[in-house]
Amino acid sequence: MKRLAEQTLYEILEVPPDAPQAAVKAAIERAREIFGPGSLAMYSLMSPDEASLMNRRIEEAWVTLLDPEARARYDAWLGGPGQGATATQVATWTLPPVLAGRADAPSSTPTPGASAGGSPHAGATALSGPQTPLVAEPPSAAPGPPASPPDDDGNGAEEARAKPAEAAQPASPARAPLQLVTAVIEAAGPPPLLPRVPPAAAAQPPEPPPLAGPVAMRAPIRLDRPVSFPQPAMTPPPAAQRADPAPEATPPDFADDASWTGEMLRRVREARGIPIQIIAQRTKITRHHLENIEKDRFGQLPAAVYLRGILLALARELRLDGQKVARSYLERMSAATSPPPTTPGPKR
């Protein structure tokens, strides 16, 4: 039994960790149906917070598991050597997390007194290494649990993640890997399932913006949704890092309905002065993909389903509306790669 925030993405989807891509994708789609807004099966079951957490985890899975490289990194993080993760890897799949943690943890930590240390952030210790899930940037964008001071220098996720770890006591290192996701989720915005458990003090994320609610969460599937969706909810603005929380304000030269090309993305990126390797580092998308996107090398890009996640992540880094970017880019790509008269490629 694990909290939603502590389940691995595979556990969230209820697929085995070695499930083929297609099965993962199917599981994600099914999960979206079950847990998305308007689902009869969810009616009155969970609180809005929980439902929204669940949906965020599903989107996390979408971004992470469908990109083969991000998934490989995530798998390595889950089960890979080093970073102190070894102790718990196995436990990840077989034991309730706490049990696993407790086995090694000093028994003095569990009491409420350990609040500060029992924080999910404590878990960060073990993952300060390079292996982090794709969606992990949020830590740098933590809405501000005291334990994790905002990482203003934009130095990348690893460092940000390491900070809370240092701040917190080295409570139960063995628990760490299991808890990372919590930290990530927490940092990503709305409060985690159980913010007070470890310590109300350490985890006090602001109320989730209404936008991050279930409706917004659903947005990613609905390609036919009004494009005017203010901000992709699955990529809540990394508040701490953005001095200006108004992302729309920044890419001034492109109209709302712009058809996004690789060239435009490159220009936005350069206008913001972000080197491509920084994006690669932060999003865990290979530089190779990023360059192919910017050069519109459609033939060399991954399949649309994966590309979509990549575009969303990229757009987030550029503080663009991920929905719009992904949609218009994918439209262009499909128009360019298949020559059907039905697809109105805006560029044709």
Add this chain to the structure above:
Amino acid sequence: MVRMGDAPMLQLLPPAAAPMRRPATAARTRRIIAVGGGKGGIGKSLISANLGIELARRGRRVVLVDADLGGANLHTTLGLELPRRTLSDFIERRVSRMDEVLTPTGIENLSLVSGALDHVDAANPRYAQKMRLLRHVQQLDVDYAILDLGAGTHSNVLDFFLVSDHGVLVLVPEPTSVENAYRFLKAAFWRRLRNVAHVFGYDPLLRSLLTTAPFRSPVELVTTVMERDREAGANLIRQLASFRPRLIVNQARTPQDADIGQAIAAAWRKYFGLQMDYLGHIQYDDEMWRVQRARRPLLIERPDTAAARSFAGLVDALLALDAVQPRTVPPAPAPPPPGSDP
């Protein structure tokens, strides 16, 4: 023995004490199926009756117990007049054994314990009466006792649900029904949890957790208990694992309606961290309504209809569960051979 509510609270089935309560040779109900759902009018009685008929048709000896003490009408679904002897005779000890209130239904292998009707208080039996009733149900010499529960989340209803081997949750694919079903399950879950906590002395622990802040989900609560007290948490998980409802979706009109069962089981797993077995769905069928108007059981009157055929699948699923989960208590049921039905 694994039962839905191997509820220490009810003390019906303490592994050690149970055999001593009656002679070793005493007959025993092998399985208790409780059919509930929280909401009224979703087909609990019709499903109970037809499940009973289908099981009887396959050679199992079945007794239907109308446990809807305040609104008994199981006899009506079977086309019977109100039997002379009912559960209230038993509850009020006018008869000493449940056998004496058994009414034949005219269907082979199937008999009925009709609900209590004549006494207002019978709808709210005292705890001891309830225990006696359950004990006697367990002692009936049949393969299956099916308890048709009333609507709502009264403790009587919950307790019957919790002591059963198969707590069957019925819902129809409508928000009102889903809402009531979840309310019912949550109430049953909490009752179970409190009882476990009480029996194992976790009351203070639980209370201290609950007073700090309201919990959002059972998973969260149990995980927190685990963090505070690993032993208690692990035990709690073990105890709660037997809380495993079986789900039936009634009045499915579309394929999506049928799928709702899987979705609910998935949502349940995430929220409660527990398993739920989806037995299957029953197609919406006007015929069901027509035979009901005629006070005839569907499976007898129109076994050819889609709704009637659904019951074969439901019973297959139930028997399959019994097969993989043999009772450790005598008499161990022989797993039904796959093609054993007539």
